[in-house]
Amino acid sequence: MSTTAVETSSAAAGAEAPRTKSWKSTIGLGVVALLSLLFFGFGTPTGVQTTFTIARSSDFIELPSVTVPSRAAAVGLSIVALLLVAWVAYRANQYRKVGIWLPIVFGMAIMGALLTWAGADRSTTTIQLTGLLTSALFLAVPLVFGSLAGTLCERSGIINIAIEGQLLAGAFLAALVASAVGNAYVGLIAAPIAGALVGWLLAVFSTRYWVNQIVVGVVLNLLVLGLTSFFFSTVMSDNPNLNQPLNMPDIAIPVLSSIPVIGPVLFDQNLLVYIMYAVVVIIQIMLFRSRWGLRMRSVGEHPKAADTVGIKVNRTRVRNTVLGGAIAGLGGAFFTVASGLAFGKDMSAGKGYIALAAMILGRWSPKGALAAALLFGFADALQQQLGVIGSPIPSQFLLMLPYLATIFAVAGLVGHSRPPAAEGIPYKK
């Protein structure tokens, strides 16, 4: 296959020349920060204020709303972004790279400037900070699960374009089984099975038949979309009791949930969100600290070496792809049982591809994927809130943000992202 040759060549080029000074990140981030300073900073009229409402009426401790002078805050946040750019430039001058935290903090500063600018001089409406963060976290759930699935698959050397299909399959089976049983929680058991099935197909076609993994991924997405839509329009519409909107109640964790801001955002969510915390932590530790993780990474970076020391390359890949599929499937439960909705055609609506983007921006690590997914979730929540308060930015541009950020990331404008070396190459002994 020819694309693999290209991939290896570009990967090799990246590995051979670590000592060149790369100014791409500096320029890329610098342009964004300057634009932010110009538009959000100096674009905000002087003498007006932005009000952030922090507390909700139901909170235990009511924090007062925070009102800041809009222009000073927006300029300040843009300057923070510029300082971060300066740090990138400093590190680049020393041939050093910056950590994952930098693009994330940078993104938050720019978002903050945007928020201040959008909320300026609106006496009637305020920015609901807690509500914004809560919905950001919630909207990030499928992205986190999806990007973790992508991380597992790609770390073991299988490109998982089928995240979208795994999410959709999970959403479908969760709704179907939960409705049949009449219990939303059963859906959380069914969803990973559907995702694992899609992951298994991906793994088998890539490892046994050596089909191009991108082809399989794209086709599996189409297959799952077709299948779920077909059953939705036939079996589910004939038997409405097989597709009910079931709800999973939020579980407030005592004490923790009454911490201002953090409490309602992090500790007053439903079970799927708590599972997400656990999955992120477990995979982060296991991937870098366990034998399982080491083997997975070795298979994804240098399968021949792994095979030489007795690791079964293709078996490892199949297992991790199935596991990844199961995790993405669990994320799919977000759309139906965890949101209290019935299944609908094409529910995942491209979230699988955003998850892919989050994985790349998070540089194939669970904590990076979490941060990127939260950033994208925040952009989505922001878009909804700005729609409510009526902002001059068209919502479509905010919806574009994750995709634009990803293009910048893969083009090397936001740090350096390097995929596992053997990704996408079938292992033939």
Add this chain to the structure above:
Amino acid sequence: MSGEEKGGAAEERTPNEPEAASPADPETAPEPPRADAPGDPGADSGSRSRTVLREILESSTLVVIMAIVASLAIGGLLIVFADEDVREAATYFFSRPADTFQAMGDALGGAYSAMFSGAVLNFNANDFSGVIKPFTQTLTQATPLIFAGLGLGIGFRAGLFNIGAQGQLLIGATLGAYVGFAWHLPWGIHLLVAIVGCALGGAIWGFIPGFLKARTGAHEVIVTIMLNYIALNLVAWLLTLDAFQREGSDNPITPIVDETAQYPLLLGSDFNLHWGFVLALACAAGVWWLMERSTLGFEFRAVGANPHAARTAGMNVTKAYILVMVIAGALAGLAGSAPVLGTEKVLTTATAGSLGFDAITVALLGRSRPLGTVMAAILFGGLRASGPTLQVQAGLPVDIVFVIQALIVLFIAAPPLVRSIFRLPAPAHEKEVAA
């Protein structure tokens, strides 16, 4: 074919344990040389007919046909499973099993006859034009798939995986539609300018990933996927602007493009088939010439086969990547002309539908060759054309068509799987499919 032959071949191609996959040679696929391989002098003396039979059984055409058969069969299973009557009859299967089979037969017969009359010929029609109308519908539906499939095929052969036909098509359609309804030019010139607009829009959207790939090494798969969604949001935003909306309306739909910018109908007003189809065939011929006869096409193929070797031979790989993406984008943009200048004549966010992704399946099924792409596009165009009839006559949702389509490509992509299902012998040299 003889019994021992078929079993052995199928078994060897699909080992149960992935690790045991390829016995000796990693390069030339896992097929060890066999005594009775065609052309082997040691094979039985002059059994010409047997050799011919083997060649037929080993041909990839047969694999394609078998893949289609297998997909239609699985599609049939789904139809049977989803059919209300079948499930009802199955409840008393053990007392009267014949009822279940009767219902299954009805469901399948209804579905496949609806497909046939929706996509090929409708014998229930009163006059000749009614009989052949379904086939012209198929060709109409195939038109955008041919355009986009051709573009993707060029990319695949040059080693570029362009998932972005969807976005390129949408941007092309946007530019073409804008020229179509906002400019008022004389007959002939208007259509020409609108078509060029479509191609230009697609080319611009194709240039971005090509440029990024060539300059920064950004993987084209990721960039094109992201550009699909950027294009969708961009068009959604454009459709909120007054310049793109109908006068006095706030709906996200453009005015109908001027008559002077529409493709003329090919077979008169009874049929929807328009000259875009002829243009698509012309493009197929052009792409054939480009890839098989021109120096540029040779460079594309060389870059696809081995970029390092191509670079060593003095070819400009960077330029090739950008050019391939621009040409592929332009063709995808032309695919956008089929809905906005041919069938629907307006631009909405749903204009692209799933065309861009379907075109990927078309290019894969057509093995990235122009003739194959045209045939595959007509097949999938037929499946799409049969959608409304399926809905009305057999009460089946059109989604079954997309399932069958995806299954066909999945099977095609894995010839060993098809061979093992149908117990076909494996060829001595398996060509790599799907780039």
